Amino acid sequence: MEGAVLIRKGEQNFNLYLIVEGEFQVEDDAVILDVLKTGELCGEMSYLGADVAVSTVRAVKKSKVLAIEGDVFGRLLGNNGSVQAFVAKLLAARLRKSNAARSRDFESCMSGRLDQIVPAELFQIFHMHQKTGVLTMELPEGEGKVAFREGCLINARYAGEKNQEAIFKILGENKGLYRFTTGLSPREMKAAEIGDFMMLLMEGVKRVDEGLENEDS
Numbered sequence: 001m002e003g004a005v006l007i008r009k010g011e012q013n014f015n016l017y018l019i020v021e022g023e024f025q026v027e028d029d030a031v032i033l034d035v036l037k038t039g040e041l042c043g044e045m046s047y048l049g050a051d052v053a054v055s056t057v058r059a060v061k062k063s064k065v066l067a068i069e070g071d072v073f074g075r076l077l078g079n080n081g082s083v084q085a086f087v088a089k090l091l092a093a094r095l096r097k098s099n100a101a102r103s104r105d106f107e108s109c110m111s112g113r114l115d116q117i118v119p120a121e122l123f124q125i126f127h128m129h130q131k132t133g134v135l136t137m138e139l140p141e142g143e144g145k146v147a148f149r150e151g152c153l154i155n156a157r158y159a160g161e162k163n164q165e166a167i168f169k170i171l172g173e174n175k176g177l178y179r180f181t182t183g184l185s186p187r188e189m190k191a192a193e194i195g196d197f198m199m200l201l202m203e204g205v206k207r208v209d210e211g212l213e214n215e216d217s
Contacts, residue, residue: 018040120204120205167200
């Protein structure tokens with residue numbers, strides 16, 4: 001139905017939605033951030049670790065969606081490489097499509113609390129804006145650091161882990177403080193990337209989901 005709210009900002013959302021037919025707009029305090037059409041996903045930030053929805057998704061016209069429960073999606077993602085690649089491609093496209101309305105996110109995310117914005121979303125914002133610098137976090141197991149060069153991940157340290165393993169561990173945290181400092185050392189400016197951004201993000205989310213399942217069993 002036109003005008004119907006699929007996801008409401010500030011409320012819990014446990015599903016991902018694949019748009020089968022129609023069109024939706026993504027809103028944040030009356031600002032339209034994006035328009036989603038057939039074949040696109042929404043609700044992914046809840047799966048990436050956000051406790052509540054970070055924006056509202058509203059139908060622009062009569063639409064149909066396929067709802068996928070987060071735990072079902074996690075199992076599907078973990079067992080099927082082609083699904084991982086498909087979702088990574090969709091999420092990457094979402095980042096490229098983000099318009100000027102999202103540019104305010106970076107300034108508001110220079111420092112803050114992880115109970116207000118989860119690491120996965122922080123990483124996406126710095127990646128989207130191609131920022132260079134170090135994200136320092138005060139986390140339950142000590143200090144964590146992630147270095148970005150033009151939005152790419154080049155270095156990470158946390159709880160005795162390095163690079164990819166540190167990224168995966170950080171993605172599982174949702175409490176703590178963070179700050180972003182621009183600039184890198186000459187050595188870091190020449191360092192190789194530690195992996196493809198979207199694939200690291202998806203692998204990290206899969207591991208977090210598997211960890212939650214193990215806790216429940």
